[in-house]
Amino acid sequence: MHTVTLEALAFIFLPSRVLLPSTAGPRAAAAAAMEAGASSGTGSFPAEDGEIWVPVLSDPLDGGSNSPTQAEIEVYSAYLDYDAMDFQAVLEGPQDEHDIEKLFGGARSPTYIKEANLTHEIECEFYSPTSDHGMIQTLAPASPETKEIRGRRRSAPATALPEKEEAPVTMALGGGGEEDKKRKGGGKGHPLPCHRRSMRLALAATPLEEGACATFIVDLLDYMPKSGWRHRSRVRSARKRGIWSLNTEQTFLLPNHLGDMSSTCKGKKCGHRKNNDHWTYEEMKKLVDALYISGVGNWTKLKHENFSRSVRTSMNLKDKWRNLKKAYTGNAKKRILPTLDKDCVEKIQKLASKMKLHL
């Protein structure tokens, strides 16, 4: 599962020692998750292509609760083809260049890897069976070299960007402090229930730097009032100026509210787009294939059966179909068409004409 990313990003690596605590490994986590019914997979690992499971430490702030938490992570890469073992290897973490090349050099040339500024964009969906706390704990080591950092929250409260350079990550992440308090108000530290939340993160690391270890970086793009690329550019440039660079060895936690926009920004008050992600070829193909089999409509069912772990909502699916249909129907003008293969396009057109008949 890969997607073309237009923005060049830094290569980031996962600090296995933190993400993979003593007891559990990816497989264990996967097994546990499946047992818990969190996955609709058939028992294979990963449940779906490009999907990996990693254990997430329980929230230390959660009144001592040690409830297990899992994070479902889908990995997208514009450059690499992985298989399950690769993922596991990544998680268990080679930490030097040699290993990286060994891991990723198969399909692509190591040189390419090095020069490509690979981006690992991961989609995380946190499930907290009991505590509702989904937290990833990791080290945020000094990594001034961390060039471009990116990860994207699904959505966030519109908060001004912190102005301080070197602002501790935790502070940056806690940008919406007021909101946070409100939501937790009176709850004795217990957050509002949220069994599932998702967020997009990017792993950034400088594996080639000595002493450098992976860092988990949350992109603060979405803290900005979003309205177009200008804002994004501003953020990007701010990032270039080092505003978001991590500069301490502190351990930081991804705050609970991160990625939990469901409670923050559900209403229409928050007029931000919730999902600016472009559909990938795989997604479109998957959608078309599914529609071709089960027919157009029943979006909710479609969502649950074919896109259960995707960020796409049933409405997203519906809208996407409509757009695809529009794109490949009628006069083939100079439109910006998604690059779908012939087979896929054919299905779209067949479906479209079939629907016409039924009108």
Added chain:
DNA sequence: ATTAGGG
């Protein structure tokens, strides 16, 4: 609660 359609 979902869906179809327009915006």
Added chain:
DNA sequence: CCCTAAT
């Protein structure tokens, strides 16, 4: 993606 009317 959002919103709304209709179901």
